[in-house]
Amino acid sequence: MSIWLSVPITGQSEGAMESLVPAGTNGTNGPARKRARATTADSMATTIRNLVRLALSNAAQVRLLKAAAIRTLLFPADNPTFMAAKQAGARYNEMAQQRGGQTSLPPPHLAVFTAILQAVAADSQVPPQIAAAATTMLANTAQLPHLIFVCKTSKCFDKNKGRLEVALHPQCAEFLEGCTRTWVQQGAREMSGPAPRGPLERILADTLTEG
Template structure:
């Protein structure tokens, strides 16, 4: 009986040890998967920043300038209208509203030259502005920067409207804007993931 009892005890210990190793193996697999997913996220984020640099015109502008204020106000108005609208009512996409607001701001800003304003005026007068803008504009947005008195203005226009694109660039420069080239910096989430991965190594 004694020997049988010891044999059973050793068997139980062996089974417990095997189960423990399996649990440890599964835990390691989960940890490795999480690490790989984090690295993939960082890689994709870096690729997106490269694509943005290649396709968007990006300017750092004073947060108080007319272009930034107009784009922000358009975004706020869109958010308010979206809350108040009924189910049957539709709204233009926010980047189109922001772009139209930017063009109106350029026309009204005394710091911007008459030649630039003339290009904008001619574009808006050509045919219904909403349809024209929807055909050529893919991106138009303003976002915060680390410095509170500076905002990032990004836009993309079809190559068929390169004269209008140059007019917007001229307007940004007239408002003491600085164009950014190359990949943008990592965002807070990217930095947090990178820091966690580095500390785990």
């Protein structure tokens, strides 16, 4: 036998049922959604911070590899060799702008290094064997793309100095060493170890510190 009990819902019963609903939810999952949004925001912030850390780590490794593979020298801005390299880079930029991408040019580092070879060959302070090697390389320009990997100039914070970065094939190591000794005697300074952080790296590092 089944017994059905019918109980009328009164105002007191409704109040009791409403008391079972967590305060501030209005019968919905509002706080849960807020917590989910907060968790998502925290996760995104953590991801961004990790990406910044990864970028800084990669940049540090690049600076380390660059220090191992590329020789960097700081020249007096009026050094003849540095001036020749800088002017060659400026001429290359002008030619590239005039052509507007319609005609291809050789890589810029070849133009800069060719100017350095010409300056070395004409420099009376350079040892004769180094000057002769520069002349030989100028006579075989078709081989230069296989010998020159990096050669570029850039500005320094000190306007009285300029930076030269160069990397040659190992078979040119003796030639580059002879040039470097001469340049150091003329007032240049070879930099060793990784370069300091650049402006963008410092900005990223500051965001981690501030966070």
